[in-house]
Amino acid sequence: MAIGKRIKFFRNRKGMTQKQLGERLGFLGKTSDVRMAQYESEARIPKHDLVKEMAHLFDVSTHALTVPNIDTYIGLMHTLFALEDMYGLKIGEIDGEICLRLDKSDYSTYTSMFDMFHAWQEQAAKLEQGEISREEYDQWRYKYPELDTSKHWAKVPSQAVSDMLMEEFQKIEKVEKKTAKKKKQK
Numbered sequence: 001m002a003i004g005k006r007i008k009f010f011r012n013r014k015g016m017t018q019k020q021l022g023e024r025l026g027f028l029g030k031t032s033d034v035r036m037a038q039y040e041s042e043a044r045i046p047k048h049d050l051v052k053e054m055a056h057l058f059d060v061s062t063h064a065l066t067v068p069n070i071d072t073y074i075g076l077m078h079t080l081f082a083l084e085d086m087y088g089l090k091i092g093e094i095d096g097e098i099c100l101r102l103d104k105s106d107y108s109t110y111t112s113m114f115d116m117f118h119a120w121q122e123q124a125a126k127l128e129q130g131e132i133s134r135e136e137y138d139q140w141r142y143k144y145p146e147l148d149t150s151k152h153w154a155k156v157p158s159q160a161v162s163d164m165l166m167e168e169f170q171k172i173e174k175v176e177k178k179t180a181k182k183k184k185q186k
Contacts, residue, residue: 003051004042006065009085010058011036025053041170087113119150 011021018040022032038044046054048062055062061078068075068082080100083089088103088110102117104110120141127137140147 002042003045003066004040006082007036007046007054008040010054010060010065011040014058021054021057024057025050116145119148120144122150 011018016024017033018036019033022034022036025032027035035044039046051062051065055065058065063074063078064081068078070076070079080089080091084091088106090101090103092099092101102110102113123132123137123140126132127134132140
């Protein structure tokens with residue numbers, strides 16, 4: 001999850017508007033919500049000092065806001081936490097071993113993720129049983145979903161489609177805010 005989405009996630013978690021967050025960070029007047037909207041849409045990226053201030057306001061680590069570096073254990077942990085927030089990944093224990101599982105409460109996410117995890121598990125089992133080589137397993141993983149023959153995966157939109165959808169959602173959000181503001185003024 002990119003920093004803009006994380007800022008919005010934690011701002012909403014605290015029940016704050018963009019304007020309230022902006023004002024608490026020292027942005028005055030109309031610039032407060034505009035600046036926060038820019039950060040959330042990633043038109044602007046906040047400097048490290050501002051990220052530290054936001055983390056303090058949200059009562060979280062700066063690692064929880066920034067895009068984690070998975071080459072470190074702390075970055076990996078925050079990536080897993082983000083996956084919990086986004087996809088319902090849960091941690092548990094089975095037979096004394098720590099395991100990650102999918103949360104069944106969000107059925108559509110669960111079924112899509114289950115199918116993809118199931119395809120992965122099938123390939124891992126084939127590797128373990130000697131049916132495929134490590135090279136074939138790695139090829140499958142690094143080219144996923146291209147080499148997946150199980151058809152257990154969900155189609156993911158291209159980045160261009162994803163970007164277009166995000167722009168449209170942002171336009172809708174702006175219209176909704178303007179409508180709400182006009183209703184408030186009446």
